[in-house]
Amino acid sequence: MGLDTRRCLAQAAAMPHDDHDHPHALLPPDPALRVKALETILTRKGLIDPAALDEIIDTYQNRIGPQNGAKVVAKAWSDPEFKRALLDDATPVLSEMGFYGRQGEHMVVVENTPQTHNMVVCTLCSCYPWPLLGIPPGWYKSDAYRARAVREPRRVLAEFGVELPEGTTVRVWDSTAEVRYLVLPMRPEGTDGLSEEDLAALVTRDSMIGTGLPKVSA
Amino acid sequence: MSICPDHNAPSPVFESPWHAQVFAVTVALNEAGRISWSDWAARFSETLRRHGLNRELDGGDDYFMAWLETLESVLAEQETALPEEIHEMRAAWEEAYLKTPHGMPVRL
Numbered sequence: 001m002g003l004d005t006r007r008c009l010a011q012a013a014a015m016p017h018d019d020h021d022h023p024h025a026l027l028p029p030d031p032a033l034r035v036k037a038l039e040t041i042l043t044r045k046g047l048i049d050p051a052a053l054d055e056i057i058d059t060y061q062n063r064i065g066p067q068n069g070a071k072v073v074a075k076a077w078s079d080p081e082f083k084r085a086l087l088d089d090a091t092p093v094l095s096e097m098g099f100y101g102r103q104g105e106h107m108v109v110v111e112n113t114p115q116t117h118n119m120v121v122c123t124l125c126s127c128y129p130w131p132l133l134g135i136p137p138g139w140y141k142s143d144a145y146r147a148r149a150v151r152e153p154r155r156v157l158a159e160f161g162v163e164l165p166e167g168t169t170v171r172v173w174d175s176t177a178e179v180r181y182l183v184l185p186m187r188p189e190g191t192d193g194l195s196e197e198d199l200a201a202l203v204t205r206d207s208m209i210g211t212g213l214p215k216v217s218a
Numbered sequence: 219m220s221i222c223p224d225h226n227a228p229s230p231v232f233e234s235p236w237h238a239q240v241f242a243v244t245v246a247l248n249e250a251g252r253i254s255w256s257d258w259a260a261r262f263s264e265t266l267r268r269h270g271l272n273r274e275l276d277g278g279d280d281y282f283m284a285w286l287e288t289l290e291s292v293l294a295e296q297e298t299a300l301p302e303e304i305h306e307m308r309a310a311w312e313e314a315y316l317k318t319p320h321g322m323p324v325r326l
Contacts, residue, residue, distance in 0.1 A: 025318045031286050032236035033315075037307035038289070039243060040326065041299045048246045056242040061231045103248060103255035124263035126281070135231045135241075141277030143270050177259035 060135055066205035068099055069132035069182055073208065074199035076109075077187040087111055087184070099131040101180070107132075110173060111184040112210075117164050119157070119210030120173050120181045121149035127175035129182050133205060140209065150174070160211040183210040190216075237282045244289055253292060262288045 028036070042048045072094065076083040086093050090107040094100065101107065107129060110118040122128065123146050128136040139145050148156050153170045157163075164170065173181040185207040191199060206212025232238035247253045265284045269275060275284070293299040310326055318324045 023320065025315045025320055025322065025324050027312065027315045028236070031283060032234070032239075033308045033311050034286060034290070034304060035236045035240045035243065036311045037304050038293070038299060039239065040307050040311070041303055042243065042247070042293075045298070047250060047252065047298065048243060052246050052249075053239070053242040056245050057232075057238045060241070061238065065231075102245065105255070125259055125266055126277075127259060138233075138277040138281075141275075141281045143275045143277075145277075177256040 060130070064131060065134035066132075066203075066208065067200070068134075069129070069205070069208045070200040070203035071196075072097065072099070072109075072132060072182070073184055073203045074196040076184055077191075077199055078196050083184075090182070094132070101129075101131055103130075103177070105177065106179050107182065108173075108179055109182045109184050110171070112186045114165075114168065114186075116169050116171055117157075117162075117210065118171050118173060118181075118183045119149060119153055120175060120183060121146060122175040123147070123150060124174075124176070127177055127180055129180040132182055133208060137205070157211065160206065162211065162213060183208050185214050188214050188216055233278055234282075237279075240282060240286050240289060244285070252296070252298070258288075258292070261292060264288075265291075 027033075039048070039050070039053070043050055072086070076086050082093070086109050090109040091100075094107050105127075110120075112118055122140075126136050126141040126146075128140065145156065150172050153172050154164070157170065175181055185203065187199075188202060191202070202215045204212050204215060207214045232241070244253065244258065248255055248258065262285060265288045266275065266281075269280065269284050275281060290299070290301070290304060294301055311324075314324050314326050
């Protein structure tokens with residue numbers, strides 16, 4: 001039996017199974033009970049409102065995601081004046097589009113060129129441009145990415161399938177609680193005449209973190 | 219050591235419901251002015267660093283375990299929610315789950 005199979009079996013054994021023989025409701029895992037406890041305590045003290053929690057979860061689960069960032073990138077590809085303003089001082093430009101940080105952070109947009117490829121990391125924790133990209137993927141939060149993005153960015157890029165020309169410099173931007181970065185990828189060749197909507201469909205989440213490139217136009 | 223071979227596969231925003239809940243509680247406390255985000259990031263990165271000393275964190279469950287531990291310790295320091303209180307309330311929830319028939323909503 002291979003390691004993966006064994007691991008899968010071990011997981012299956014540890015997972016709560018959903019049959020109907022249970023006399024009582026399935027007991028959630030320990031951290032889930034601790035979070036429930038916190039919620040109850042804070043709600044009873046009037047410090048949080050359960051409806052506000054639902055609103056926050058709904059926002060981050062359903063309304064905020066990479067589609068927001070893609071809109072910004074497509075607009076920058078289409079409108080030189082917008083792009084200039086965005087690169088000059090992104091925060092007010094993005095706020096006007098309705099994308100502002102709930103934590104009051106400052107946004108910086110960095111442009112990829114044939115000379116420079118930009119890549120974003122948060123070495124300390126997982127600071128990320130939530131309003132533009134939503135909640136970061138697991139790998140962005142992993143120790144491996146946080147440590148290696150700075151130390152060996154080209155190897156990390158290669159693992160993501162990004163091969164850059166020899167002469168391109170890789171620049172790594174380390175996010176903080178106060179400053180979050182968005183990569184403005186290069187507009188793919190052969191996309192002249194595409195609408196902003198069609199362009200936005202080419203912009204992937206990873207291309208705005210710098211660990212990917214936009215899709216090639218069909 | 220590869221970071222994640224299937225990084226382009228669509229994945230849920232939050233892997234477990236409690237990840238979403240602990241995230242939302244923290245954001246709500248920040249918006250209510252009870253936790254500043256720069257303080258939060260500093261405390262949270264300190265927890266991650268400490269956890270990462272013993273093993274490599276994969277950015278999933280272990281990430282939100284570190285998140286929860288940080289939130290509990292911040293709230294304990296503020297005396298907003300003391301460890302004993304959390305412990306008692308957790309036990310109350312556990313009992314409620316064990317007493318509630320399968321399929322019924324669990325209430326305290």
